[in-house]
Amino acid sequence: MQKQLTGKKIIITGASSGIGEKLVWRIAEAGGTPLMIARSISKLTAIKKRIWEHYQIESYVYEADLLVKKDREAVIEFILIEHEQIHGLINNAGIGKFAHFLEMCQQEMDNMFELNVHALIQMSKRFLAHFDSFNEGHIVNIASQAGKIATPKAAIYSSTKHAVIGFSNGLRLELKKTNVFVTVVNLGPVQTDFFQTADPNGTYQENVSQYMLNPDKVAIKIVNHLFESKREINLPLWMEIGSRLYQLFPVAFERILQKQFTKK
Template structure:
């Protein structure tokens, strides 16, 4: 791989597994210095060791629960003590739960929004101020195609990802004068541990095999667009097209979603 990210600092949340892990390793292959955040320290250390072997560059590990503002703030204080600039922030932390909304535990929904939305917003607020001061940077928020296409048993999760998408859209406008870019990545289902928690029955994973994405492929595209002006990346192309059609013909979209998309 090239050294295109040599001397660049990449901060990744949710870096212990899934898309976050893959982004960290893809960035390491390009020589980046990494700051990795997630709850599970032992998993973070494994990713850090692999990343350092790939890059030979610095890897900082900060065990952090992205649903807790106090831990986010404590990790941020450590970051600004350890690095002089931040070039890229990838917000990949998040979780889902597939259940009929009226049966869903309200506390679980609260926790989901704390991690998927509020934690992401708070951490981005802190990091973006550094990017404004240095007059460059890029924020990449992992949303979901679920934030664009409604399916049953995902009301709370879809709402959280729709919030991430719209937050990113407005943030892009606000940060544009400071040469700070914002990109949203909205993947469909991805082969990750996400479904160990979200898909309790295993039915959904079985039913959406045709749309499942490899996290390494998603990560490659994310890192490929580091530094670009691309505003949104929707994957796979079939679901990206469906999302556009849904906006044009929502009644037909609801019908098709009930038949083909609500297989949880």
Template sequence: MPSLKGKNIIITGASGGIGAEIAKLCAARGANLVLLARSIDKLETLKKELQSKYAINVHAQQLDVADPEAVKRVFAEVLSDIRYVDILVNNAGFGIFDYAHEAKIDEIKTMFDVNVVGLMACTSMVLPAMKQRRSGHIINIASQAGKIATPKSSVYSATKHAVLGYTNSLRMEVADDNIYVTAVNPGPIATNFFEVADKQGTYVKNVKRFMLQPEYVAKQVVNRMMTRTREINLPRWMSPGSIFYSLFPRTFELFGKRVFNQK
């Protein structure tokens, strides 16, 4: 594993879940961190914890990635302080499970603003300097939902399909600039994501035994930082499933119908 000591790493959605776990692992390996999220209180608590344990620099700033002007302002402030970014982890995101005909337009727009447009906006703020330095790593937290669509997640799945399309195109664009671009596609993770996504608790109850732990997902991500890793698919057994789905979608949907209807 490449050393992360002294690397400058920005993590969005760092106030909890895999974002916070990624921050802890990076700090343990000597990286300097910029923690971004809407909940500044949680960020400050995490900042104090990390700085008390490790001899690193930690910045914590409030940011709603759905606000393009706020993204410009906060990233400009951050870059003036740390000068350059080695790794950007686009982790901010959320989902709401609803049938397509029940999805509310304002929630649809917000999901796209956070999961897609916000991710693109943050990326655009660090890319010019990465290209100039000919070094950097963009890590986009997508989802298995971006590979295999399921009922009651049409909007969320659409946002993650968009993230994967953007990530794959970006990877080709910056290949000659020595910039790495990685998509992370986890299955369900045991975080507070489902407090919003699955208000009835049906999905969590049905898939609880298959849920990934955030510490495990974070470790897989951090272990591949500053490496030319195209995708991280978790759990690993889901990867063959997404390949089969792309080759034989009708068959996959027919025989997988019972499994898909877990929400």
């Protein structure tokens, strides 16, 4: 049964492509109102037009580079002025770079923490105050299975997603007695443009192509759990089982799966 989101206004960051764009479509299909944030206003405007043509659903577009703090502050203020009530926030925007730690430049590392962690926390804090005033809302943070199992060439990326998981769990517990929900989404590799930056040579994509998740199926799963008290969404299931076993037997897992851990 499809989730019904009529009357719900939901912010999606990184909405111009990949999981973000699929979330926009699935939210509109369910009758919700997508509020899209991304750097490319032309892409967002094109999506907005197609959404109206397909579903006669109004959507809103906001141009912002969430890597830039003043851009984040500006778009937050504009949205809060333009809309009386926002119901949900999906922190989807993120960036990754797969490389050995010593080979990474400081700017690459700073960018990952700025977008994956600092921007996500700032967006959550500002809109949480808004949700709290209505005693209603849902924050969905897109993390990664990499936040549970770190691998070579992903030390920084994994640490940012580990931070997202920790933040989400702590915040969820703080809000336990309210009607504001927090869900963290831990994904394996997904077929998106993320890898254009993370893996420009295509080595990792080639090695894991048979395991890659379909972004539309991910979006459906997330949308079906909006405005529910859902602790985590973990995909694929076999990877989540592996991550739980890893927590119990880390040394054995690292030895047995050494080849799989070095696919990057």
